[in-house]
Amino acid sequence: EVQLVESGGGLVKPGGSLRLSCAVSGFTFSNYSMNWVRQTPGKGLEWVSSISSSSSYIYYADSMKGRFTTSRDNAKNSLFLQMNSLRAEDTAVYYCARGNDYYDSSGYYGGYYFDYWGQGTLVTVSS
């Protein structure tokens, strides 16, 4: 059974830092890209970051660039999100999600989607 379990959330003051972790099991972690997605209070889902299977490619949403750092440890089946210079607007539930590339029966690329998600961890930025 595929499982993704986030941890590390909590209350932090503006300007502070927090490191989120996502422990995975039930699949070969090193074969998949991974993602962070967040949901801010009363708002919708927002993609935060993606990291390729070997960490060769890492992408961030513009509002997180320079403040957030995504990394992974394939030996420990773990994904991380280091969040610095936190702002009130970073208050959200943070989810880790596995990425899956889709190829149709003819071999044509059909896109990328988040096929498994964790339950999320709440980050609250407040003084």
Place this chain on the structure above:
Amino acid sequence: DIQLTQSPSSLSASVGDRVTITCRASQNINRYLNWYQHKPGKAPKVLIYAASSLQSGVPSRFSGSRSGTDFTLTISSLQPEDFATYYCQQSYNNPRTFGQGTKVEIK
């Protein structure tokens, strides 16, 4: 960035109703459009990927279609467990944007 505009933002429907949610992309995204269901306190769940492919384990009452830059999620006969918020999401490029969501409520 690619913008995804969902409509409506919310709707009220009864069990058994046919429900249609639309997602319009600000540019061509081919078929790189996915649909998710999200219930409060739960992990989001993928329903449809690549515009029209049904994720394994998802009931067949859910379907997706594409016409140019317009995408549609249809629930053929709404069930009690379908009351949730639905999001479209594009994977054409980064940032992998989501639509603003459509909340489906009980009438």
